[in-house]
Amino acid sequence: MINRLLVANRAEIASRVFRTCRELGIETVAIHSDADAHLPYVREADHAVHLPGNAPSETYLRIDLVLDAARRSGADAIHPGYGFLSENAAFARAVIDAGLTWVGPSPESIEAMGSKIEAKRIMKAAGVPILEAPDEPTEADLPLLVKASAGGGGRGMRVVRSLSELQTEIEKAQAEAASAFGDGTVFVEPYVERGRHVEVQVVGSNVFGDRDCSLQRRHQKVVEEAPAPGLSDEVRAALHDAARKAAEAIDYRGAGTVEFLYDPATERFWFLEMNTRLQVEHPVTELVQGVDLVELQLAAAQASWTMGWPDPPRGHAIEVRLYAEDPANDYQPQSGTLTTFEIPVENGIRVDAGFETGSTVSTHYDAMLAKVIAHAPTREAAARKLASVLSRAKIHGLVTNRDLLVQVLRDPAFLRGEVSTDFLGRDAEGAPQRTLDITTPAVAAAIALAEQAKAARTVQRGIPVAWRNVVSQPQRTVFEEATVEWHGAYSVDGHTVVAAGPDSVTLETDGVRTTYTVAVHGLAVDVDSARGHVRLTRVPRFVDPAEQVASGSLLAPMPGTVVSVAVEAGQTVSAGQPVVVLEAMKMQHTVKAPTDGVVTQIDVKAGAQVAAGEVLAVVEEEG
The missing domain is CATH 3.40.50.20 (Rossmann fold)
Structure with a gap:
């Protein structure tokens, strides 16, 4: 025991x-x-x-x-x-x-599946279909996928669309795999453009349902759901049977996942890998199958305990991974302090979080903040519920992928079940968006700031907050994103101030009242409402010249280690050409030249530790 x-x-x-x-x-x-x-x-x-x-x-x-x-x-x-x-x-x-x-499973089982190359050999012998790339690939075999043999989580994976890039991408994948897993071995297999990532949960050789994990960025899962939507009974049964064969082939014990690549066009599938551990996305299976997979892991490790069995699948569950990253900037990981981190936990909602308000997200580990899961009678209901909860969450201090997740969950193509591994890389139909005019939240923020200043005054307490000795000039609050002006006691064109306080402002705009909550942390101002979240940055009245950087400076997007410097001072570069490669949060990130020009300054070298915002190099535009 x-x-x-x-x-x-x-x-x-x-x-x-x-x-x-x-x-x-x-x-x-x-x-x-x-x-x-x-x-x-x-x-x-x-x-x-x-x-x-x-x-x-x-x-x-x-x-x-x-x-x-x-x-x-x-x-x-x-x-x-x-x-x-x-x-x-x-x-x-x-x-x-x-x-x-x-x-966990036996060391022998882990070893058998630890090398993806060896795993494919075992699966082929067990009658499980696998993907195989030719020894001498040609243009007709493109695109190809380079994968780390000992890897996972999208690290050490590169899509190759030109044979001339194959060797370079293999070397990059080897370096990333060696850094992340201590093993730089990679292999190449065909890349199925619009395949689906479908996996089967096993405990021992018993099947506990399936999941779809097709929505990915950088080959890392972002949205997962159970059961996998849109599969015929025949395909689902064949997937479960293949997973059972895989587990039996290595005498598997405990919880594990057999992953497959499924092609909806042909209804064929191929073995990808077997994860000999608990999966990040295990909550969707727990909610649908009515089991606790951690409890089953403990049961398998203790022979005196009796294994439980799953209930028939009930309803649908969708999980999203909330990351500290900027989707608009190539999903660059973010680090820093979460000044507010509040996700509503309601009926049918589960939040598995690793952070809380005040937690610091470091650069040393994965950037996932939490998993938010919705369970409902139907897939559409689960998606709607999850999108609503995410849109009402208060997440301040760091840029996250929250807005992207909400957009995906409301996208018509996603709601129809048209998911694939390239979903985020192609043009989706676009989710119906609530109108979010940044001007109105800026007005609320400006009024809240004025109320905070009023509360902090030690003199002239009785004078109205908007009073000015030059009555012809408006009161002005300047943000990087908008400028707000008003006259008198909060007279703002187009808006009526119904109530105002240091952290909450109610505005009536076009006859509609909306309450905005305002949180201030230094120059950052976060505004939340039923319309969504807006992050504003106050422009200080006075700027220290020492804090300014030269035009053309390439800044470190995050703290990290310089892996390599690809150019020299005096070298002519073209827009998009790699200049510096950084490593942070288990991934490599390339800083590229923003324009055609000349490298006039290199401030770092390989192995150097850099802080976010530190100048790496300067590229002066030609002419």
């Missing part, structure tokens, strides 16, 4: 495992790096052990430190979560050799 469980992971997945442990009466142990010390999961655990440092290679990936933490805390079992060491056969063996209970 497991009495005290250590989760060899962090953030959301650690909190998720702890929740089931509390229900079962099992004590919990968290491990945390320096950067994670104040995250919620550390506080939720019964015991916590500090791993000095921040980089995964010096903390969560150190098998010796994890086992020492188990020894010091008195843990008798280890759950690996997902990512980090969760699919590391050497770690599983070390846990077992230390006399601890390993909550």
Whole structure:
């Protein structure tokens, strides 16, 4: 019997495992790096052990430190979560050799599926269809996909559309895979342009339903749902049978996922990989099948426990991954403090979060903030409910993909079930958008700021807030996004101020009243209402010249490490040409020349640590 469980992971997945442990009466142990010390999961655990440092290679990936933490805390079992060491056969063996209970499949099963190359060989022998690329690809074989053999989560994956780019993309994938997984082995397979990513949940060799995880960016999942929509009974049965064969071929134990690429045009499917762990998207299966997959993992690890069985599928569940990233800027990860992080939890809504208001999102780990899941009788109802909850969430301090997720959930093509792995890369029909005029939230923000100034005054308290000694001139508040002017006691053209306070303003516009809540953090002003969220930036009246940067400066979009510098000072470059490659949050990001010009300055070199906004290089436009 497991009495005290250590989760060899962090953030959301650690909190998720702890929740089931509390229900079962099992004590919990968290491990945390320096950067994670104040995250919620550390506080939720019964015991916590500090791993000095921040980089995964010096903390969560150190098998010796994890086992020492188990020894010091008195843990008798280890759950690996997902990512980090969760699919590391050497770690599983070390846990077992230390006399601890390993909550996962056997090391042999992990090893068999750990190499995607070896996994394909085993699946082919078991009669499961696989994708195979020719040894000597030609233009007719394009597009191709380069994949990391030991990888996952979209890292070490590159789409190749020209044979001339193949070797370069292989080298990039190798470098990314070596950094993320310690193994730079890659392979090439055909790339199905509009295929669907369909996976089957297994516990042992028993099937617990299927999921669709086709909506992805950078080959990482963004929206997942269960059951997979639009499959015929024949295709669904064939997928389940193939997953069962895959599990039986490696004598699988515990929870795992068999992933397939499905082509709706031909109704054919091929084995992609088997994840020998719990999946990020497991909540949609739990809600539809009526099971707790973490509990089943614990049951499989303890022979004295009886395995549960799933109920028939009930309704539909959709999950979105809320990331700290900027979709409008090539999905660049964001780091910093979440000044407000509030997601409504209502009937049929589940939130699995790793962060809370005040949490700091570091550059050392994945940028996922939370998973938000809706369960409803129908797929359309689940999508509508989830979009509503996301649109009403208050998320301040960092740019996120929230608006993109809402748009996807309301997109007619998505609602018809027309999903594929290239959905976010092609022109969708566009979701019906609520009109969001930035001017009106700016008016509310300006009035709230004036009310805050009024409350903070220590003199002239009785004088109206909008009073000016030059009555012919309006009061003016300047944001980077808009300028607001008014006369007298909040007389703003087109708007009637119904109520005003330091953090809430009600405006009547065209006969419609709307209340706006306003939160101020330094120069950032966040305005939330039923119309959506607007983030404004106040323009300071006086600017320190030392804070200005030269025209043409290329700034680091986030804190990170310089992987390589692709140009030299004095070199002529063209628009879009790579200048510097950064690595942050497990991904490589290329900073490109914004225009044709000459590199007049290089301020960094490979291996350097840079802060967000730091000047990397200067490219002066020709002429």
